[in-house]
Amino acid sequence: MSTPETHPPNRSNRRRTMAVIFTALLLLAVAALAMRQFGGADEDRKGGAGSVETPEGGGVMVPGTSESDPARLVYTMPPLGAIRGIDVQAVAGAWEKRWKVALKKNAETHEQSTIVDYPAGGGRLHLVITTTVDGAEAESVRCILEHGTKKVDRKLLDGVVNDCLAPALEQSERAEVGTWLNAQDYKATTDFQTRKKSMPRFDLTVDVMAGSLRAGVVGRP
Incomplete structure (x- = not known):
């Protein structure tokens, strides 16, 4: 084999x-x-x-806040240009004198702000001034009023102008600002609404939500 x-x-x-x-x-x-x-x-x-949550329309939501938090709105604006003629320290000093408080400074957001009780407006008033990155010029001055269910009328809006916006305005601008703010619709709404008027030095804006409003003068991007 x-x-x-x-x-x-x-x-x-x-x-x-x-x-x-x-x-x-x-x-x-x-x-x-x-x-x-x-x-x-x-x-x-x-x-x-x-x-990081990015709300519709841009901007980063502040941690710990919600869509309905008026304070959140301060931080969600795009970069703005400087507003000529506004003295940052003069505005801050006028607020501190009027409300007898020291403004808090936030280097990260380039802002000085305070929150005060505001019985005339039915709640609290947030006063915020933001500056350019170098801190030399103002880019926005905002007044956020939590009015709850209080009726938004001429008296209340004049109060917001006189008690918050006034230090940032020239005398010739105050009447126009007050008239325009009074002409807007402040009926309660669940939707955030923004209205804007262009003025020579800045854009005048008002943001409306149920129970709150934010009036401000802002530099143009």
Whole structure:
């Protein structure tokens, strides 16, 4: 009985087998990397850890605030230009004298602000002045009134102008500002509404929400 003859393995077959294995491993690695990148992008879309909520219309929401928080609105504006003729320290000093409080300074948001009880307006009044990055010029002066269910009428709006906006206005601007603010519709609404009037030195704006309003003079972007 003869022994079966054996042959050495075919080298070309071995090379083809190794090539197939190598290609399969490479494809697996590429697929794993793609899945990892897709998963990361999906996590970003869902607002994963470390993400920042960006409300519709731009701006970053302040941590710990909500859509209905009037104070949130102070921080969600785009970068603004300087308003000529407004003395930042004069405005801050007038507020401190009127309300007998020291304004808080926030270097991160380039602002000075305070919140005071405001019985004449039915609640509280936020007074905020923001400056350019170098702090040399004002870019906005805002008065946020939490009036609750109090009727928004001429007397209340004149109070906001006199008790908050006045130090930022020239004498010739006050009547026009008061008249325009009084002409707006302040009926309670669940939707945030913004109205704007362009004036020579700045844009005059009023933001209306149920139970609150924000009147301000702002520089143009």
